[in-house]
Amino acid sequence: MTSSIKVADTQYPIHELLRNRWSARSFSDQSISSYDMNRLLEAASWSFSANNMQPWRYVYAHRHSPRFDDIWNCLAGGNRPWAKNAAALVICLAQTNRNTEKPNVWASHDLGAANMNLILQALSMDIYAHVMGGFDAPKALALSQANPDEWEAVTMLALGYLDAPDQLEEPFRTRELSPRTRKSIVDFAWELS
Numbered sequence: 001m002t003s004s005i006k007v008a009d010t011q012y013p014i015h016e017l018l019r020n021r022w023s024a025r026s027f028s029d030q031s032i033s034s035y036d037m038n039r040l041l042e043a044a045s046w047s048f049s050a051n052n053m054q055p056w057r058y059v060y061a062h063r064h065s066p067r068f069d070d071i072w073n074c075l076a077g078g079n080r081p082w083a084k085n086a087a088a089l090v091i092c093l094a095q096t097n098r099n100t101e102k103p104n105v106w107a108s109h110d111l112g113a114a115n116m117n118l119i120l121q122a123l124s125m126d127i128y129a130h131v132m133g134g135f136d137a138p139k140a141l142a143l144s145q146a147n148p149d150e151w152e153a154v155t156m157l158a159l160g161y162l163d164a165p166d167q168l169e170e171p172f173r174t175r176e177l178s179p180r181t182r183k184s185i186v187d188f189a190w191e192l193s
């Protein structure tokens with residue numbers, strides 16, 4: 001199911017996957033199989049990273065698993081109502097310090113790139129993703145059992161197959177039906193002369 005209102009209205013032609021990606025909130029009952037989850041993680045793993053350090057980690061639970069609520073409980077109030085219907089919730093961690101003396105300043109950059117690989121792979125399989133920064137990071141880090149001297153919980157992801165917007169309460173329904181907007185290229189990029 002696609003939502004034409006969300007398709008990017010671009011100035012220049014771009015790849016279909018990029019035009020069609022958007023941050024969905026209305027998820028159906030359909031589960032993501034373990035095999036398909038591994039396909040998404042495989043896609044993430046093939047992202048680039050500084051020195052190929054692959055400074056990412058994903059800790060997740062499927063909706064009907066007993067641990068789903070533990071992850072859901074990390075979310076901020078504004079994300080909880082709609083994210084409860086996600087087929088899976090994912091905590092995304094970056095290894096910002098490989099050892100305590102050597103910070104990796106590119107870790108969050110590389111995690112974001114890996115997330116995009118995962119998200120575009122997901123969309124190619126009709127699985128929609130929503131990145132969230134609204135969550136309790138220390139709680140998510142503790143739940144992940146990662147070493148807090150090395151790892152940070154940077155974002156969370158809601159993943160799932162799309163459902164109709166009308167199952168959402170407001171203000172989420174309206175957001176699900178609003179067009180996506182962007183700055184013009186001239187507002188964020190220029191050629192040096």
Ligand SMILES: Cc1cc2nc3c(=O)[nH]c(=O)nc-3n(C[C@H](O)[C@H](O)[C@H](O)COP(=O)(O)O)c2cc1C
Pocket residue numbers: 021022023024079130131132133134135155180
């Ligand atoms: C780092 C990051 C944090 C975000 N946090 C939230 C969030 O907590 N809740 C939410 O509903 N959306 C969140 N978003 C989604 C953005 O609001 C969304 O990507 C933006 O509005 C553009 O919409 P689009 O992804 O549909 O193009 C976040 C996105 C990113 C990249």
